[in-house]
Amino acid sequence: MAHKIAILGASGYTGAELVRLLSTHPSYDIVALSADRKAGQSMGQVFPHLRHVDLPVLVKIDEIDFSGVDLVFCALPHATTQNVIKALPSHLKVVDLSADFRLRDPADYEKWYGQPHAAVEMQREAVYGLTEFYRDDIRAARLVACTGCNAATGQFALRPLISAGLIDLDDIIIDLKTGVSGAGRSPKENLLHAELSEGTHAYGVGGVHRHLGEFDQEFSKLAGRKVEVQFTPHLLPANRGILATVYVKGDPQAIHAELSRAYADEPFLVVLPFGEHPSTRHVRGGNFVHLGVAGDRRSGRAIVIAALDNLTKGSSGQAIQNANLMLGEEETAGLMLAPVFP
Template sequence: MTKKIAIIGASGYTGAELIRLISSHPEMEITALAANSKAGLAMSTVFPFLRHLDLPTLVTWEQIDFSQIDLCFCALPHKTSQEVIPHIAQHTKVVDLSADFRLRDPAAYKEWYGNDHAAVELQKSAVYGLTEFYRDEIKAASLVAGTGCNAATGQFTLRPLIGAGVIDLDNIILDMKCAVSGAGRSLKENLLHAELSEGYNAYAVGGTHRHMGEFEQEFSAIAGKPVTVQFTPHLIPANRGILSTCYVRGESGEILQAFYDAYANEPFVKVLPFGEMPSTHDVRGSNFVHIGVKDDRIEGRSTIVTVLDNLCKGSSGQALQNANLMLGIEETTGLMMAPLFP
């Protein structure tokens, strides 16, 4: 039986990506789309690249009867999600793409996002949405909190290594190059073409990026003790993609084997032969993650390069992968499309 799907926040990049993915999903039908700022408009007006699809007209989220919906994707900004989702979650399953339910500790949420959480009980019950590591919990969940795109990239790199005990936990450096779509669709002066193109810059330097909260929560839980990484993201003049270069102290052969062991049966995570390095071009527009490992000329040190598409595997593709599990659908359904190249 086809599942009825709603998307709120449908006028943003992640909302549009969800529509793109679900439009060819054999077991899902989009029956409601909400974007309060653009209510009343056709999706073909907001996103002309979707004009070939027969989609519902945009409404406000309050106009949707969620009792008639099997699952709702919430693609609203953080702080807004926690105000809206308690109303929706009374009626249907929810996959949230914002940051509001990623952190389990309300104090940690306030530390990284600057405000008290408005739905603490739901926050406690939400399942973290990194599918490959929370698969069983996601299957039984009514609310799944999608990861940050940077946080997902870093965790695909480091979770298996921390779990296997093959790296020095006090010497981890994450250097990420992030495409501009990760900043969302709202107008920002520094994202104007004239100010972004032909250069790139570091931001959130000194460990101030909000995804650090996810790193510390998840890595410390695996290690059984506090783990802090050195992380600097960089904004690059590209539309899609994240490339993470991770520097660790550990033997490259053991690191590669830890990846093979962790991802041997994962359909979306591809570990490359030793010494091969991936490019964001290899995963563009897809739900795949590619990981490469190389030893360093400094003895005992290794470099790991991980790439994914921030809008797909880092957000909307991950959300659909989780929704499949929540609805009892084969996990890979609607997500096995080949990357776009060039």
Template sequence: MTANIAILGASGYTGAELVRLIATHPSMRITALSADRKAGMEMAEVFPFLRHLTLPRLQKIDEIDFSGIDLCFCALPHATTQAVVSKLPRDLKIVDLSADFRLRDAAEYEKWYGQPHTAPDLQKEAVYGLTEFYRDDIRSGRLIAGTGCNAATGQYALRPLIAAGVIDLDDILIDLKAGVSGAGRSLKENLLHAELSGGTHSYSAGGKHRHLGEFDQEFSKIAGRPVLVQFTPHLLPMNRGILATTYVRGDPATVHATLAQAYADEPFLRVLPFGALPSTRDIAGSNFCHIGVIGDRIAGRAVVIAVLDNLTKGSSGQAIQNANLMLGIEETAGLMLAPVFP
């Protein structure tokens, strides 16, 4: 079986990453690509690194014939996807990479994104797309809501620990460093080379970052009671990658054993030997997540460090992993490529 694929929002970073990964996928074929301002252009004009591929010309969404499409990736800006998905055929399988359907509670969506949700029925239908924890629901789902890249990284470090009850749920701190591609491809003054390179800075600090909505939702669901974490993200002058350093109160050896056992059979999650720490350079361009655990000089405290590529495992790779399940394809298909090094 070869599935016909449409990618909406193909002129952005996650759209280009989808094209890069699907280009060598054994069971997917790209048959439609959309862009707004770049409609009518070839992908090679927008992304010269894809010029070796034969791809459909970019077009407006309303020009696409969805009758022959098996699955559609929506790599559109936040708040745009709600209106677009509402107009797509009701039997079309959709993997959304935006934030529009991640939060199950419409009031929580309005709280974190500053506007009412315009497609509440679709919001109720959506399945949260953290693959390793929602496989069965994703496999039978029609609309999958991809996670935030920061939210995915923090969850891989913490979900098994919360479920096993081996850490203090009221003393969790996530200090996260992210590459600049996570901010998207739109022109922004603070992302100009002269403004960003040579330094780093925190952003959305003090409990203001939108991915906290996902942490609240998922961690509280696991624990069966409210779990609020401290979370401070920082923007680094690198293109790809996320490194989340998570500080928890718990026995370090137990923390490590819990994560190692939870992820022992996961193809994309690697728990390093106790005391070894991961680097973003070890997962660049791949769908892998590496996790390391060390103890602290203060007894009863542990440090968990997780790294992944925000464009791959944090977004487009995750999306393809979910699409594989939805289409009855081997989950790892098209995603076992080795990281790029150096």
């Protein structure tokens, strides 16, 4: 019997990506879709590329009957999700794609997001949703907080190396480029074609980007002591994709061997032969992460490069991986589609 699924915030990019992926999932039936300004419209009107999919009309959240729903994906803006999830029926499993439950300490949430956490009790039961590293917790969870797309990319490059003690924890630099869809679908002047195309720029410079909260939380937990990385994201004039170039002190061959060992059985994580470099064009529209390692001309330094699609593996694909575990399905169900190229 198919699991009944609702998507809140279906009119955004991550909502559309959830529908695209779930439309061919063997075990899920989308029974409710919510939107705010676009309530009353069909998904085909909002996203013409989904015209062929038989879907319910977009409605307001308070119009949804959750009694027959098994799991809810929340693809709502940050700072609005806490109150929405707090009001949902207790029988529902929830996969949250916002930042509202990612940080375990409510004080960290207030530090990085500028306001007190509005659902502290629920925060205590939330499980961090980086699937490959929290599988057992996710299987048993009612509420899973999916990671930030930038945070996921950096963690795939670094977590095994921190756990194995292969790199200098006080000298980690993450230089990251990301596509514009990561900024969401709401109109913004700086995202207009004339403002964005034919150039690129850094943002969140100097340790103020919110995904640093996740890096601090996860890397410090792994290391058993405080770890603070340098992280600078850059906005690319591209729709999709994240490329993170990570600079570390350590032996390049040992680093490559450890990533290869750690990810040998992971269906979505691909470690390239030593010296080969990943590209966003090779993961576009897929749930895969490509990782490459190279040595630097200076002895004892290495470069780790990670590429993923911010809307798929960085967000909606990760969310479906987590839902599959929560509902007892194969983790890869609905997610083995090949990336789109060219």
